[in-house]
Amino acid sequence: MKNILKTIAIALIVILGSACEKWIDPEINKDPDSPEDVELSLILPSIQVQIAYIMGGFNIAGISSMWMQTLIGNDRQAAAIYSYNMKDEDANSAWNSLYSGPLTDIEQMIKKAETPGKESWDYAGVGKIMKAYTMGTITSLWGSAPFSDAFQGSKNLTPQYDSQREIYDGIQKLLDDAIIDLQKTENNLFELENDLIYDNDVDKWIRVAYTLKARYYLHTSKRSGNAAYNAILKVFDLGITSYYEDCKFLFGTNESEWNPLYQFSLQRIGDAYVNQNFINLIGDDNDPRYSFFYSAQNSDLLGGPYYGSANSRVVLISHTEALFIRAEANFRLGNLTDAVNDYKSAVISSLSSFGIPPVSWYNKIDNETESTLTLEKIIDQKYVALYMQTEVYCDYRRTGFPSLTPIPNTATNNTIPARFPYPNDEKKYNAKNCPSVLLTDKLWAFQ
Numbered sequence: 001m002k003n004i005l006k007t008i009a010i011a012l013i014v015i016l017g018s019a020c021e022k023w024i025d026p027e028i029n030k031d032p033d034s035p036e037d038v039e040l041s042l043i044l045p046s047i048q049v050q051i052a053y054i055m056g057g058f059n060i061a062g063i064s065s066m067w068m069q070t071l072i073g074n075d076r077q078a079a080a081i082y083s084y085n086m087k088d089e090d091a092n093s094a095w096n097s098l099y100s101g102p103l104t105d106i107e108q109m110i111k112k113a114e115t116p117g118k119e120s121w122d123y124a125g126v127g128k129i130m131k132a133y134t135m136g137t138i139t140s141l142w143g144s145a146p147f148s149d150a151f152q153g154s155k156n157l158t159p160q161y162d163s164q165r166e167i168y169d170g171i172q173k174l175l176d177d178a179i180i181d182l183q184k185t186e187n188n189l190f191e192l193e194n195d196l197i198y199d200n201d202v203d204k205w206i207r208v209a210y211t212l213k214a215r216y217y218l219h220t221s222k223r224s225g226n227a228a229y230n231a232i233l234k235v236f237d238l239g240i241t242s243y244y245e246d247c248k249f250l251f252g253t254n255e256s257e258w259n260p261l262y263q264f265s266l267q268r269i270g271d272a273y274v275n276q277n278f279i280n281l282i283g284d285d286n287d288p289r290y291s292f293f294y295s296a297q298n299s300d301l302l303g304g305p306y307y308g309s310a311n312s313r314v315v316l317i318s319h320t321e322a323l324f325i326r327a328e329a330n331f332r333l334g335n336l337t338d339a340v341n342d343y344k345s346a347v348i349s350s351l352s353s354f355g356i357p358p359v360s361w362y363n364k365i366d367n368e369t370e371s372t373l374t375l376e377k378i379i380d381q382k383y384v385a386l387y388m389q390t391e392v393y394c395d396y397r398r399t400g401f402p403s404l405t406p407i408p409n410t411a412t413n414n415t416i417p418a419r420f421p422y423p424n425d426e427k428k429y430n431a432k433n434c435p436s437v438l439l440t441d442k443l444w445a446f447q
Contacts, residue, residue, distance in 0.1 A: 040123045041193035043109045047130060048196045050102040052249030055137060055390075056314030057260035059094040062272060062302065064141070064393040067416050068383070069404055070278045071302060078272040084409045084417050084439065088424035095142070095423040098134060099150070106131045107151040113190075120190040122202055125181030129209050132174040133316060136216055139167040140394050141420040143443040144435055158430045164444040168220050175209045175216075182206050197249060197316075204240075208247045211239035211322045215391070218325050220445050221332070222398055229329035236326050243353040246318040251311050259312040261302045261388075269300050274308075282384060288356045293387055306354065307388045315389060320349040324382040331378060336370035343368060343378055350385035376401045397446040411439070418442045 054060065058078075065071040066082040073082025081090060106127045113124035138145050146159035147167050162170070182202050192200040214232045221228035240246065251259040264272075274294050282290045292306040302308050323346035330339035347365045348358055358366070368377070379401035386392050395401065397418060406416050417439040426434045 040109060040113060040120055040190055043105055043112075044123060044126065044192075045194045045196050047102045047105045047109065047127075048249060050097075050105070051130060051134060052251075052314040052316070053260050054094065054097050054101065055134075055316070056249070056388075057094075058264045058272070058302075059090075059097075060137070060141070060390060061314075061388050062261065062264065063090075063420075064390045065388050066272065066275075068392045068396060068402075069275050070387055070392070071272050072275040073272050075271045076268070078268070082272070083407050084412045086417065086421060086439065088421050088427060091142075091421050091423040092425050094420075095138075096425060098138060099146070103131065103134055104151060104153070106134070118189050119187050121181040121184040121188045122192040123190065125178040125202075125209075126192065126195070126205050128174045128178035128181065129205060129212065132171045132178070132209075132212060132216075135167055135174075136171050136212070136219070137390060139164050139171075140219060140390065140443075140445075142422060143419060143437075146430075146433075158433060161433050161435065165220075165223075168216055168445065171216050172213060175213050178209050179206055182209075197247060204245055207238065207240050207245060208317065210235045211247075211317055211319075214239060214322060214325050215317060218328065219394060219398075221329075222447065223445060226333060229332050232325055232329040233333075236322065239322050240317070240319045243319045243349050246320075246353065247316040248313045248318070249316070250313050253311045258310045259307075259314070262308060262310050262312060265300060265302050265308065272302060273300055274303060286361050287384065288351065288359055288361055289354055289384065292354050303388060315386075318349075318353070318386075320346055320353060320385050321382070321389075321391060323349055324378060324385070327378050328375065331373065331375060336373065339378075340368055340370055340373050343373060343381070346385065347381055350381075375399060376403070394446075397443070413440060415440060418446070 062071060062078075063081055063086070066073050066078070067084075071082075073079040077090065080086070110124050110127040110131070112118075113120040113122075113127065135145070135147060143164045144161040145167060147162040147170055149156065149159040149162070152159070182205055192202060195201075198204040213235045217224075217228040217231045217235075251257055251262075279290075279294050281287075282293065291304055293304050295304040295308065298304070298308060303312070306312060323342050327339050327342035327346055330336070330342055344365055347362065351358060351362070365381070379395050379399050382395060383392050383402045396404070396416070404416065406412075406414050408414050419437065419439060419441060421439060422434050422437060
Protein backbone atom coordinates (compact mmCIF):
# COMPACT_ATOMS: atom_id res chain seq x y z
CA MET A 1 0.00 0.00 0.00
CA LYS A 2 1.18 3.49 -0.77
CA ASN A 3 2.88 5.26 2.12
CA ILE A 4 0.14 7.11 3.95
CA LEU A 5 2.34 9.78 5.48
CA LYS A 6 3.65 10.66 2.05
CA THR A 7 0.11 11.00 0.82
CA ILE A 8 -0.85 13.24 3.72
CA ALA A 9 2.23 15.35 3.12
CA ILE A 10 1.17 15.83 -0.48
CA ALA A 11 -2.26 16.97 0.71
CA LEU A 12 -0.74 19.49 3.09
CA ILE A 13 1.50 20.83 0.34
CA VAL A 14 -1.47 21.20 -1.97
CA ILE A 15 -3.83 22.82 0.50
CA LEU A 16 -1.66 24.61 2.99
CA GLY A 17 1.37 25.46 0.89
CA SER A 18 1.31 29.01 -0.42
CA ALA A 19 3.35 30.70 -3.10
CA CYS A 20 5.03 34.01 -2.34
CA GLU A 21 3.74 37.23 -3.79
CA LYS A 22 4.94 37.73 -7.35
CA TRP A 23 7.31 40.64 -8.12
CA ILE A 24 9.90 41.48 -10.80
CA ASP A 25 10.21 38.08 -12.48
CA PRO A 26 6.89 36.18 -12.24
CA GLU A 27 8.83 32.91 -11.96
CA ILE A 28 11.27 33.96 -9.23
CA ASN A 29 9.13 33.15 -6.20
CA LYS A 30 7.63 29.87 -7.36
CA ASP A 31 8.54 27.33 -4.72
CA PRO A 32 9.10 23.95 -6.35
CA ASP A 33 8.20 22.29 -3.04
CA SER A 34 4.82 24.09 -2.86
CA PRO A 35 3.26 23.65 -6.29
CA GLU A 36 0.39 25.93 -7.24
CA ASP A 37 -1.18 23.09 -9.19
CA VAL A 38 -1.20 19.37 -8.52
CA GLU A 39 -2.37 16.37 -10.45
CA LEU A 40 -5.77 14.87 -9.70
CA SER A 41 -4.12 11.50 -9.17
CA LEU A 42 -2.29 12.97 -6.16
CA ILE A 43 -5.26 14.78 -4.64
CA LEU A 44 -7.50 11.71 -4.67
CA PRO A 45 -5.51 9.40 -2.36
CA SER A 46 -5.00 12.25 0.10
CA ILE A 47 -8.77 12.73 0.34
CA GLN A 48 -9.35 9.03 0.89
CA VAL A 49 -6.76 8.86 3.66
CA GLN A 50 -8.24 11.87 5.43
CA ILE A 51 -11.82 10.60 5.24
CA ALA A 52 -10.95 7.14 6.54
CA TYR A 53 -8.76 8.52 9.31
CA ILE A 54 -11.30 11.08 10.55
CA MET A 55 -14.44 8.95 10.16
CA GLY A 56 -12.77 5.91 11.68
CA GLY A 57 -11.15 7.82 14.52
CA PHE A 58 -12.23 8.38 18.09
CA ASN A 59 -13.94 11.75 17.52
CA ILE A 60 -16.60 10.22 15.28
CA ALA A 61 -16.58 6.41 15.36
CA GLY A 62 -15.41 6.34 18.96
CA ILE A 63 -17.94 8.79 20.38
CA SER A 64 -20.94 7.36 18.53
CA SER A 65 -19.86 3.84 19.57
CA MET A 66 -19.63 4.89 23.23
CA TRP A 67 -23.17 6.24 23.13
CA MET A 68 -24.26 3.00 21.45
CA GLN A 69 -22.51 1.08 24.26
CA THR A 70 -20.19 -0.95 22.07
CA LEU A 71 -17.36 1.01 23.69
CA ILE A 72 -17.02 2.39 27.21
CA GLY A 73 -15.29 5.61 28.21
CA ASN A 74 -13.22 4.91 31.28
CA ASP A 75 -10.99 7.92 31.89
CA ARG A 76 -10.48 11.62 31.12
CA GLN A 77 -12.34 13.06 28.11
CA ALA A 78 -13.63 9.65 27.03
CA ALA A 79 -15.26 9.05 30.42
CA ALA A 80 -17.02 12.41 30.32
CA ILE A 81 -18.35 11.97 26.79
CA TYR A 82 -19.44 8.39 27.52
CA SER A 83 -21.55 9.84 30.34
CA TYR A 84 -23.13 12.32 27.87
CA ASN A 85 -21.09 15.27 29.09
CA MET A 86 -19.91 16.23 25.62
CA LYS A 87 -18.90 19.89 25.47
CA ASP A 88 -18.82 22.21 22.48
CA GLU A 89 -15.03 22.09 22.33
CA ASP A 90 -15.17 18.28 22.12
CA ALA A 91 -16.69 18.67 18.66
CA ASN A 92 -14.02 21.05 17.33
CA SER A 93 -11.62 18.42 16.02
CA ALA A 94 -14.06 16.35 13.98
CA TRP A 95 -15.92 19.33 12.48
CA ASN A 96 -12.84 21.40 11.68
CA SER A 97 -10.93 18.43 10.30
CA LEU A 98 -13.75 17.48 7.92
CA TYR A 99 -14.40 20.99 6.61
CA SER A 100 -10.80 22.19 6.33
CA GLY A 101 -9.48 18.80 5.22
CA PRO A 102 -11.25 16.38 2.87
CA LEU A 103 -14.23 18.58 2.02
CA THR A 104 -11.98 21.47 0.96
CA ASP A 105 -9.81 19.10 -1.06
CA ILE A 106 -12.84 17.43 -2.65
CA GLU A 107 -14.20 20.79 -3.76
CA GLN A 108 -10.88 21.65 -5.40
CA MET A 109 -10.70 18.25 -7.07
CA ILE A 110 -14.21 18.53 -8.50
CA LYS A 111 -13.60 22.04 -9.83
CA LYS A 112 -10.34 20.98 -11.41
CA ALA A 113 -11.96 17.87 -12.90
CA GLU A 114 -14.76 19.95 -14.41
CA THR A 115 -12.49 22.57 -16.00
CA PRO A 116 -13.84 23.17 -19.53
CA GLY A 117 -11.61 21.51 -22.07
CA LYS A 118 -9.84 19.49 -19.37
CA GLU A 119 -12.74 17.49 -18.02
CA SER A 120 -11.81 14.40 -16.01
CA TRP A 121 -15.16 12.85 -15.26
CA ASP A 122 -13.85 9.91 -13.25
CA TYR A 123 -12.39 12.24 -10.64
CA ALA A 124 -15.45 14.50 -10.66
CA GLY A 125 -17.72 11.51 -10.06
CA VAL A 126 -15.67 9.95 -7.28
CA GLY A 127 -15.27 13.39 -5.69
CA LYS A 128 -19.04 13.88 -5.60
CA ILE A 129 -19.53 10.46 -4.03
CA MET A 130 -17.01 11.22 -1.30
CA LYS A 131 -18.55 14.64 -0.75
CA ALA A 132 -21.99 13.04 -0.43
CA TYR A 133 -20.66 10.48 2.04
CA THR A 134 -18.88 13.10 4.15
CA MET A 135 -21.83 15.50 4.21
CA GLY A 136 -24.13 12.56 4.98
CA THR A 137 -22.10 11.81 8.08
CA ILE A 138 -21.97 15.46 9.11
CA THR A 139 -25.72 16.02 8.81
CA SER A 140 -26.49 12.73 10.57
CA LEU A 141 -24.49 13.95 13.57
CA TRP A 142 -25.16 17.70 13.57
CA GLY A 143 -28.25 18.26 11.44
CA SER A 144 -28.10 21.69 9.80
CA ALA A 145 -24.63 22.54 8.51
CA PRO A 146 -22.80 24.68 5.93
CA PHE A 147 -23.28 23.10 2.52
CA SER A 148 -24.44 25.14 -0.46
CA ASP A 149 -22.74 28.28 0.91
CA ALA A 150 -19.57 26.51 2.07
CA PHE A 151 -16.18 25.65 0.53
CA GLN A 152 -15.35 29.16 -0.66
CA GLY A 153 -12.22 29.55 1.45
CA SER A 154 -11.32 33.08 2.47
CA LYS A 155 -14.08 34.47 0.24
CA ASN A 156 -16.66 33.39 2.80
CA LEU A 157 -15.53 32.50 6.32
CA THR A 158 -19.06 32.59 7.76
CA PRO A 159 -21.16 30.36 5.51
CA GLN A 160 -24.87 30.04 6.08
CA TYR A 161 -26.32 26.72 7.25
CA ASP A 162 -28.52 24.52 5.09
CA SER A 163 -31.31 22.62 6.82
CA GLN A 164 -30.92 18.88 7.19
CA ARG A 165 -33.66 18.35 4.64
CA GLU A 166 -31.82 20.53 2.12
CA ILE A 167 -28.58 18.67 2.76
CA TYR A 168 -30.16 15.25 2.20
CA ASP A 169 -31.72 16.53 -1.03
CA GLY A 170 -28.32 17.88 -2.06
CA ILE A 171 -26.67 14.56 -1.26
CA GLN A 172 -29.07 12.68 -3.52
CA LYS A 173 -28.34 15.12 -6.34
CA LEU A 174 -24.60 14.77 -5.81
CA LEU A 175 -24.93 11.00 -6.11
CA ASP A 176 -27.10 11.27 -9.22
CA ASP A 177 -24.57 13.61 -10.82
CA ALA A 178 -21.71 11.31 -9.83
CA ILE A 179 -23.36 8.36 -11.54
CA ILE A 180 -23.77 10.41 -14.73
CA ASP A 181 -20.14 11.58 -14.58
CA LEU A 182 -18.75 8.09 -14.09
CA GLN A 183 -20.69 6.76 -17.07
CA LYS A 184 -19.18 9.32 -19.45
CA THR A 185 -16.60 7.93 -21.84
CA GLU A 186 -15.98 10.94 -24.09
CA ASN A 187 -13.97 14.05 -23.26
CA ASN A 188 -12.47 12.34 -20.23
CA LEU A 189 -8.94 13.75 -20.03
CA PHE A 190 -7.65 11.76 -17.06
CA GLU A 191 -8.91 8.34 -16.08
CA LEU A 192 -8.85 7.32 -12.43
CA GLU A 193 -5.42 6.65 -10.91
CA ASN A 194 -4.06 6.05 -7.38
CA ASP A 195 -7.47 5.07 -6.05
CA LEU A 196 -6.64 3.46 -2.69
CA ILE A 197 -10.13 2.00 -2.19
CA TYR A 198 -11.14 0.37 -5.49
CA ASP A 199 -7.90 0.41 -7.46
CA ASN A 200 -9.43 2.66 -10.15
CA ASP A 201 -12.53 0.50 -10.77
CA VAL A 202 -15.14 3.05 -11.87
CA ASP A 203 -17.97 0.49 -11.98
CA LYS A 204 -17.54 -0.21 -8.26
CA TRP A 205 -17.76 3.48 -7.49
CA ILE A 206 -21.05 3.65 -9.40
CA ARG A 207 -22.38 0.82 -7.25
CA VAL A 208 -21.25 2.64 -4.10
CA ALA A 209 -23.23 5.68 -5.23
CA TYR A 210 -26.42 3.64 -5.53
CA THR A 211 -25.92 2.01 -2.12
CA LEU A 212 -25.30 5.40 -0.53
CA LYS A 213 -28.55 6.58 -2.09
CA ALA A 214 -30.29 3.71 -0.29
CA ARG A 215 -28.62 4.65 3.00
CA TYR A 216 -29.77 8.24 2.83
CA TYR A 217 -33.28 7.31 1.71
CA LEU A 218 -33.43 5.26 4.91
CA HIS A 219 -32.17 8.22 6.95
CA THR A 220 -35.18 10.26 5.81
CA SER A 221 -37.73 7.42 5.96
CA LYS A 222 -39.42 8.77 9.09
CA ARG A 223 -40.27 11.83 7.03
CA SER A 224 -41.09 10.29 3.64
CA GLY A 225 -42.37 6.87 4.68
CA ASN A 226 -43.15 4.37 1.94
CA ALA A 227 -41.68 6.63 -0.73
CA ALA A 228 -38.27 6.13 0.88
CA TYR A 229 -38.69 2.38 1.18
CA ASN A 230 -39.78 2.04 -2.44
CA ALA A 231 -36.85 4.20 -3.53
CA ILE A 232 -34.52 1.84 -1.66
CA LEU A 233 -35.90 -1.17 -3.51
CA LYS A 234 -35.48 0.65 -6.80
CA VAL A 235 -31.75 1.33 -6.38
CA PHE A 236 -30.70 -1.75 -4.43
CA ASP A 237 -29.87 -4.03 -7.38
CA LEU A 238 -27.66 -1.30 -8.86
CA GLY A 239 -25.57 -1.08 -5.71
CA ILE A 240 -22.79 -3.10 -4.07
CA THR A 241 -23.25 -6.76 -5.01
CA SER A 242 -21.14 -8.64 -2.45
CA TYR A 243 -18.88 -8.18 0.55
CA TYR A 244 -15.95 -8.31 -1.86
CA GLU A 245 -17.07 -4.88 -3.05
CA ASP A 246 -17.38 -3.28 0.39
CA CYS A 247 -16.22 0.33 0.40
CA LYS A 248 -13.46 0.20 3.00
CA PHE A 249 -10.05 1.68 3.58
CA LEU A 250 -7.23 -0.65 4.59
CA PHE A 251 -4.58 0.70 6.92
CA GLY A 252 -1.06 -0.73 7.15
CA THR A 253 1.26 -2.31 9.69
CA ASN A 254 3.98 0.36 9.39
CA GLU A 255 3.80 2.92 12.19
CA SER A 256 3.04 5.70 9.73
CA GLU A 257 0.03 3.76 8.41
CA TRP A 258 -1.70 2.60 11.61
CA ASN A 259 -5.45 2.59 12.03
CA PRO A 260 -6.62 5.72 13.95
CA LEU A 261 -8.34 3.83 16.78
CA TYR A 262 -5.29 1.66 17.27
CA GLN A 263 -3.20 4.81 17.61
CA PHE A 264 -5.72 6.23 20.09
CA SER A 265 -5.54 3.06 22.17
CA LEU A 266 -1.76 3.25 22.38
CA GLN A 267 -1.65 6.96 23.11
CA ARG A 268 -4.44 6.93 25.71
CA ILE A 269 -4.23 3.51 27.31
CA GLY A 270 -7.27 2.77 29.42
CA ASP A 271 -9.29 5.79 28.29
CA ALA A 272 -11.75 3.68 26.33
CA TYR A 273 -12.23 0.04 25.41
CA VAL A 274 -14.87 -2.48 24.39
CA ASN A 275 -17.99 -2.22 26.55
CA GLN A 276 -18.60 -5.25 28.78
CA ASN A 277 -22.30 -5.10 27.91
CA PHE A 278 -21.45 -5.62 24.24
CA ILE A 279 -18.97 -8.38 25.10
CA ASN A 280 -21.67 -10.15 27.12
CA LEU A 281 -24.22 -9.68 24.34
CA ILE A 282 -22.17 -11.42 21.69
CA GLY A 283 -20.47 -13.81 24.12
CA ASP A 284 -23.63 -15.10 25.79
CA ASP A 285 -25.13 -15.49 22.33
CA ASN A 286 -22.11 -17.56 21.20
CA ASP A 287 -21.78 -15.20 18.27
CA PRO A 288 -18.89 -16.45 16.10
CA ARG A 289 -17.85 -12.84 15.46
CA TYR A 290 -16.91 -12.47 19.14
CA SER A 291 -13.16 -12.93 18.65
CA PHE A 292 -13.10 -10.40 15.82
CA PHE A 293 -14.58 -7.66 18.01
CA TYR A 294 -12.87 -8.42 21.31
CA SER A 295 -9.54 -9.81 22.45
CA ALA A 296 -8.96 -10.55 26.15
CA GLN A 297 -5.22 -10.30 25.57
CA ASN A 298 -5.62 -6.75 24.27
CA SER A 299 -8.55 -5.61 26.38
CA ASP A 300 -7.26 -2.02 26.45
CA LEU A 301 -7.68 -1.73 22.69
CA LEU A 302 -10.85 -0.59 20.97
CA GLY A 303 -11.79 -3.98 19.60
CA GLY A 304 -10.27 -7.25 18.47
CA PRO A 305 -8.33 -7.88 15.27
CA TYR A 306 -11.08 -6.53 13.01
CA TYR A 307 -11.04 -2.94 14.32
CA GLY A 308 -8.46 -2.77 17.09
CA SER A 309 -5.30 -3.78 15.24
CA ALA A 310 -2.70 -1.61 13.55
CA ASN A 311 -3.90 -2.55 10.08
CA SER A 312 -7.62 -2.70 10.83
CA ARG A 313 -9.95 -1.44 8.16
CA VAL A 314 -12.39 1.45 8.26
CA VAL A 315 -15.65 0.47 6.57
CA LEU A 316 -17.48 3.34 4.86
CA ILE A 317 -20.40 1.32 3.48
CA SER A 318 -20.88 -2.38 2.87
CA HIS A 319 -22.98 -5.02 1.18
CA THR A 320 -24.03 -6.20 4.63
CA GLU A 321 -25.46 -2.77 5.42
CA ALA A 322 -27.22 -2.67 2.06
CA LEU A 323 -28.95 -5.99 2.76
CA PHE A 324 -30.10 -4.82 6.19
CA ILE A 325 -31.41 -1.62 4.58
CA ARG A 326 -33.46 -3.64 2.09
CA ALA A 327 -34.62 -6.00 4.83
CA GLU A 328 -36.04 -3.05 6.76
CA ALA A 329 -37.59 -1.51 3.65
CA ASN A 330 -39.33 -4.78 2.75
CA PHE A 331 -40.45 -5.30 6.34
CA ARG A 332 -41.92 -1.79 6.51
CA LEU A 333 -43.73 -2.33 3.19
CA GLY A 334 -45.16 -5.66 4.33
CA ASN A 335 -43.05 -7.74 1.94
CA LEU A 336 -42.32 -10.20 4.73
CA THR A 337 -40.98 -13.09 2.67
CA ASP A 338 -38.44 -10.78 1.03
CA ALA A 339 -37.63 -9.19 4.39
CA VAL A 340 -36.83 -12.57 5.91
CA ASN A 341 -34.62 -13.52 2.97
CA ASP A 342 -32.78 -10.19 3.12
CA TYR A 343 -32.33 -10.52 6.88
CA LYS A 344 -30.77 -13.96 6.51
CA SER A 345 -28.60 -12.81 3.59
CA ALA A 346 -27.38 -9.82 5.60
CA VAL A 347 -26.21 -12.02 8.47
CA ILE A 348 -24.51 -14.43 6.06
CA SER A 349 -22.82 -11.47 4.35
CA SER A 350 -21.53 -10.25 7.71
CA LEU A 351 -20.21 -13.69 8.65
CA SER A 352 -18.63 -14.11 5.22
CA SER A 353 -16.82 -10.78 5.50
CA PHE A 354 -14.99 -12.28 8.50
CA GLY A 355 -14.39 -15.56 6.71
CA ILE A 356 -16.91 -17.37 8.95
CA PRO A 357 -19.17 -20.03 7.39
CA PRO A 358 -22.83 -20.21 8.54
CA VAL A 359 -22.06 -22.39 11.59
CA SER A 360 -24.63 -23.86 14.02
CA TRP A 361 -25.11 -20.44 15.64
CA TYR A 362 -26.75 -19.34 12.39
CA ASN A 363 -29.62 -21.80 12.86
CA LYS A 364 -31.61 -19.34 14.95
CA ILE A 365 -31.37 -16.83 12.08
CA ASP A 366 -32.18 -19.45 9.47
CA ASN A 367 -35.28 -20.48 11.42
CA GLU A 368 -36.74 -16.97 11.25
CA THR A 369 -40.10 -16.79 9.47
CA GLU A 370 -42.54 -14.16 8.24
CA SER A 371 -44.48 -14.47 11.50
CA THR A 372 -41.49 -14.22 13.83
CA LEU A 373 -39.31 -11.56 12.21
CA THR A 374 -39.49 -8.13 13.86
CA LEU A 375 -37.93 -4.76 13.18
CA GLU A 376 -36.06 -5.08 16.47
CA LYS A 377 -34.42 -8.32 15.31
CA ILE A 378 -33.32 -6.67 12.06
CA ILE A 379 -31.79 -3.68 13.83
CA ASP A 380 -30.23 -5.79 16.60
CA GLN A 381 -28.35 -7.92 14.07
CA LYS A 382 -27.37 -4.81 12.14
CA TYR A 383 -26.07 -3.36 15.41
CA VAL A 384 -23.61 -6.23 15.74
CA ALA A 385 -22.68 -6.43 12.06
CA LEU A 386 -21.96 -2.68 11.78
CA TYR A 387 -19.81 -2.59 14.91
CA MET A 388 -17.95 0.74 15.25
CA GLN A 389 -19.87 2.40 12.42
CA THR A 390 -21.93 5.57 12.89
CA GLU A 391 -24.93 4.05 11.10
CA VAL A 392 -25.70 2.19 14.34
CA TYR A 393 -26.25 5.57 16.01
CA CYS A 394 -28.49 6.67 13.13
CA ASP A 395 -30.57 3.49 13.40
CA TYR A 396 -31.02 3.94 17.13
CA ARG A 397 -32.33 7.47 16.72
CA ARG A 398 -34.68 6.37 13.92
CA THR A 399 -36.07 3.22 15.52
CA GLY A 400 -35.21 3.13 19.23
CA PHE A 401 -33.31 -0.12 18.65
CA PRO A 402 -31.18 -1.70 19.93
CA SER A 403 -32.82 -1.40 23.33
CA LEU A 404 -30.21 0.32 25.50
CA THR A 405 -30.33 1.47 29.11
CA PRO A 406 -29.13 5.10 29.20
CA ILE A 407 -26.55 6.21 31.72
CA PRO A 408 -28.19 8.42 34.37
CA ASN A 409 -27.47 12.06 33.57
CA THR A 410 -29.77 14.89 34.54
CA ALA A 411 -28.29 17.15 31.84
CA THR A 412 -29.81 14.90 29.17
CA ASN A 413 -32.89 13.87 31.14
CA ASN A 414 -31.38 10.41 31.48
CA THR A 415 -31.49 9.86 27.74
CA ILE A 416 -28.83 9.05 25.16
CA PRO A 417 -27.83 12.23 23.30
CA ALA A 418 -29.76 12.81 20.10
CA ARG A 419 -27.00 14.73 18.36
CA PHE A 420 -23.47 16.12 18.52
CA PRO A 421 -23.09 19.70 19.80
CA TYR A 422 -21.94 22.38 17.40
CA PRO A 423 -18.23 23.06 17.91
CA ASN A 424 -17.05 25.92 20.06
CA ASP A 425 -15.00 27.32 17.17
CA GLU A 426 -18.12 27.58 15.03
CA LYS A 427 -19.98 29.40 17.77
CA LYS A 428 -17.11 31.87 18.08
CA TYR A 429 -16.41 32.60 14.43
CA ASN A 430 -19.75 31.91 12.74
CA ALA A 431 -22.10 32.82 15.55
CA LYS A 432 -24.66 34.55 13.33
CA ASN A 433 -25.35 31.28 11.49
CA CYS A 434 -24.59 28.55 14.04
CA PRO A 435 -27.79 27.30 15.72
CA SER A 436 -28.13 27.05 19.48
CA VAL A 437 -28.94 23.45 20.42
CA LEU A 438 -29.01 20.95 23.26
CA LEU A 439 -27.72 17.37 23.13
CA THR A 440 -31.31 16.23 23.58
CA ASP A 441 -32.64 18.11 20.53
CA LYS A 442 -33.72 15.59 17.93
CA LEU A 443 -32.59 16.09 14.35
CA TRP A 444 -35.24 16.72 11.70
CA ALA A 445 -34.77 13.34 10.01
CA PHE A 446 -35.08 11.35 13.23
CA GLN A 447 -38.09 13.08 14.80
